[in-house]
Amino acid sequence: xxxxxxxxxxxxxxxxxxxxxxxxxxxxxxxxxxxxxxxxxxxxxxxxxxxxxxxxxxxxxxxxxxxxxxxxxxxxxxxxxxxxxxxxxxxxxxxxxxxxxxxxxxxxxxxxxxxxxxxxxxxxxxxxxxxxxxxxxxxxxxxxxxxxxxxxxxxxxxxxxxxxxxxxxxxxxxxxxxxxxxxxxxxxxxxxxxxxxxxxxxxxxxxxxxxxxxxxxxxxxxxxxxxxxxxxxxxxxxxxxxxxxxxxxxxxxxxxxxxxxxxxxxxxxxxxxxxxxxxxxxxxxxxxxxxxxxxxxxxxxxxxxxxxxxxxxxxxxxxxxxxxxxxxxxxxxxxxxxxxxxxxxxxxxxxxxxxxxxxxxxxxxxxxxxxxxxxxxxxxxxxxxx
Numbered sequence: 298x299x300x301x302x303x304x305x306x307x308x309x310x311x312x313x314x315x316x317x318x319x320x321x322x323x324x325x326x327x328x329x330x331x332x333x334x335x336x337x338x339x340x341x342x343x344x345x346x347x348x349x350x351x352x353x354x355x356x357x358x359x360x361x362x363x364x365x366x367x368x369x370x371x372x373x374x375x376x377x378x379x380x381x382x383x384x385x386x387x388x389x390x391x392x393x394x395x396x397x398x399x400x401x402x403x404x405x406x407x408x409x410x411x412x413x414x415x416x417x418x419x420x421x422x423x424x425x426x427x428x429x430x431x432x433x434x435x436x437x438x439x440x441x442x443x444x445x446x447x448x449x450x451x452x453x454x455x456x457x458x459x460x461x462x463x464x465x466x467x468x469x470x471x472x473x474x475x476x477x478x479x480x481x482x483x484x485x486x487x488x489x490x491x492x493x494x495x496x497x498x499x500x501x502x503x504x505x506x507x508x509x510x511x512x513x514x515x516x517x518x519x520x521x522x523x524x525x526x527x528x529x530x531x532x533x534x535x536x537x538x539x540x541x542x543x544x545x546x547x548x549x550x551x552x553x554x555x556x557x558x559x560x561x562x563x564x565x566x567x568x569x570x571x572x573x574x575x576x577x578x579x580x581x582x583x584x585x586x587x588x589x590x591x592x593x594x595x596x597x598x599x600x601x602x603x604x605x606x607x608x609x610x611x612x613x614x615x616x617x618x619x620x621x622x623x624x625x626x627x628x629x630x631x632x633x634x635x636x637x638x639x640x641x642x643x644x645x646x647x648x649x650x651x652x653x654x655x656x657x658x659x660x661x662x663x664x665x666x667x668x669x670x671x672x673x674x675x676x677x678x679x680x681x682x683x
Contacts, residue, residue: 304613311619314604318626326497329490329630332637333558334470336451337458343373344457346517348440349427351410351420352392353382355444358563360395362444367401369453375404378430379444380423382410388444406430417533424538425529432520439523441516446472448515449559456517459553465502466522466550467543469511473561476638480569486638487651488572489556490631496540501554509547510554513539514562518546525549536582556637569654576658581666584659591663595656602627602652624649 322329348366352359359379366377377396381389389407396405408430413422424441431439438457442448452470459468471492476485496510516539523529526545535541543552566572584590605627608620628645635642 307616311616314623326499328493328497334555345374345436346438347431347436348377351423352444356386358445363395365448367399378427380427382423443514445564452560465553466519467546468553469516470557471512498554509543511539511543577662580659581662598656
């Protein structure tokens with residue numbers, strides 16, 4: 298049988314797409330099999346920890362976050378510092394009320410962030426103020442967490458045990474994101490899937506690999522290691538601050554990344570738009586603001602996710618078979634995280650459309666950056682067009 302140019306092109310595209318999924322399934326650190334972590338070996342020694350929460354207009358969620366932290370069963374001194382980053386909704390008062398309700402007002406400090414200087418992102422400037430307060434308490438560990446995270450009662454103890462069991466200097470959890478509505482069930486598991494595809498946890502924990510990442514909602518960090526890397530000041534301009542911190546820590550120590558089961562975000566998305574905005578805020582920064590990498594991302598996503606189902610529209614049986622095999626491979630890879638989030642497994646077949654959404658939001662991130670509106674978050678533009 299003789300093939301024309303079109304048939305040969307379809308076969309090559311199908312072969313490349315299938316090869317990509319064979320690689321991802323077999324040789325990418327088993328990222329797609331990631332599941333909530335088993336408990337770490339218990340640590341018998343007490344450890345002093347201070348939690349730092351940057352908060353800007355978080356009155357609707359911070360009470361639950363503070364209450365969950367003050368209920369931790371950690372052995373050793375524990376204090377919570379909330380940095381009120383120019384909130385206009387009574388965030389500080391809600392945090393104090395939550396501490397009073399927990400009978401632990403003495404273990405909460407609320408501080409107002411001063412005006413942000415040039416060269417900083419808003420969140421990191423607030424984190425810096427909290428760390429300065431924490432330093433006076435001389436903690437062994439800092440817990441950097443977000444105002445919408447409700448921690449399981451044993452979460453902090455487990456994080457410390459994980460760090461102590463294998464001498465990790467930064468341990469973080471991808472918390473369980475809010476996933477109830479239709480749009481959340483379609484888009485949220487894919488966010489976790491794509492994150493772990495970029496940063497397979499098994500590779501992150503392997504000191505032989507040059508890959509480091511963290512999930513910013515829940516990060517436990519040895520205080521002395523933060524001093525070693527030059528403090529938060531060393532990443533003050535970063536939009537994707539969690540992964541930037543992990544990269545810095547990996548130069549002087551070890552990093553671990555896992556998936557949470559009970560520790561969760563209580564911030565609802567409601568529709569597709571907040572998820573789009575979350576991606577558009579930082580995706581182009583992930584690509585180093587590079588046009589070349591943006592183009593490579595678009596072509597790679599198209600070949601990996603869009604080409605397989607589109608090949609089924611061809612009249613080339615061999616290309617159709619390759620496309621179907623690649624599509625089934627991606628669906629199989631997506632199913633474990635759908636199970637974690639208790640989403641219908643047929644959603645796995647929609648991964649090409651979901652990937653198109655994420656690809657479009659990434660392109661929108663670049664457009665915003667070029668328009669001088671990069672890194673938009675709660676009224677701030679954290680990255681100016683270059």
